[in-house]
Amino acid sequence: MQVTVNGQLVQATPEISLAELVKEKGWQAERIVVELNDVIISRTDWVHCIMKQGDKLEVVTFVGGG
């Protein structure tokens, strides 16, 4: 199954939850925010959120800025 993460196609296990995907990819769970198909998913809901083929994820994080 493929999902889009920040504009790039990424392979993901079918039926994987968002929480598992974050863990599998090694993203820093406590430091990122995820939008799934333009809706912010709060961290506590990641475990209930099952990914589907073609889902579009935006994963954002903090960088230096003024």
Add this chain to the structure above:
Amino acid sequence: MAEPLKIAGYSINSRLFIGTGKFASNTIIPEVIAAASAEVVTVALRRMDINFPDENIVNFIPKGCIIMPNTSGARNAEEAIRIARLAQASGCGNWIKIEVIADNRYLLPDNQETIKATEVLANEGFVVLPYMSPDLMAARRLVDAGAAAVMPLGAPIGTNRGLKTKELIRILIEEIPLPIIVDAGIGKPSEAAEAMEMGAAAVLVNTAMATAQNPVAIAKAFALAVKAGRIAFEAGPGAIQAYANASSPLTGFLRDSL
């Protein structure tokens, strides 16, 4: 001793806010924050680089600092609101610096879109600090929209040109019943001190530190300047006079005639 700054119920001892952009390495940021004694620190929100998922500026900001994400990259109110909500979902608090910029050459903020975003986000419970072009009417609308402070620019972002908008900022300080924080343009500690002597509640400095040869040393100099400027403001500087006014007595001279 200088009074603490009150914003939205927070009591902040350091009137020097700092930004974390453009430093040669993130590893210097904890030292810069310590040297500046900064308590409010800005960051930006961007797409995570999926090839380098470990990069995160928050890891370099000491616990206890207030993290103030900005909405840089937003070209209108709607984009600023989206970025603010994403920032809040990170769990780093509810402070937000609104920055709406559609001009690429001078990076001047769009006051009208900034006011719209301020109203929506203040209603959602954010502590909103809008970056703005120093205009009295726009600042009054920001007050009505629920801003927690108003942050006029001293000069365009990243220019280190100093307080080019000084007279307009002076008007905001006089007329606006919220803290006025000079954001952008301050290049030297003396300019930060000048803003504070005028009655600015705080200053926000980034490029001046990030582009100095020794960012940690200049952060210390800025901290001293901001503190000196604030103490001077609270002390009430003497009035400016058109003509000389002798500091020594004008009687008892050691001579016989005039």
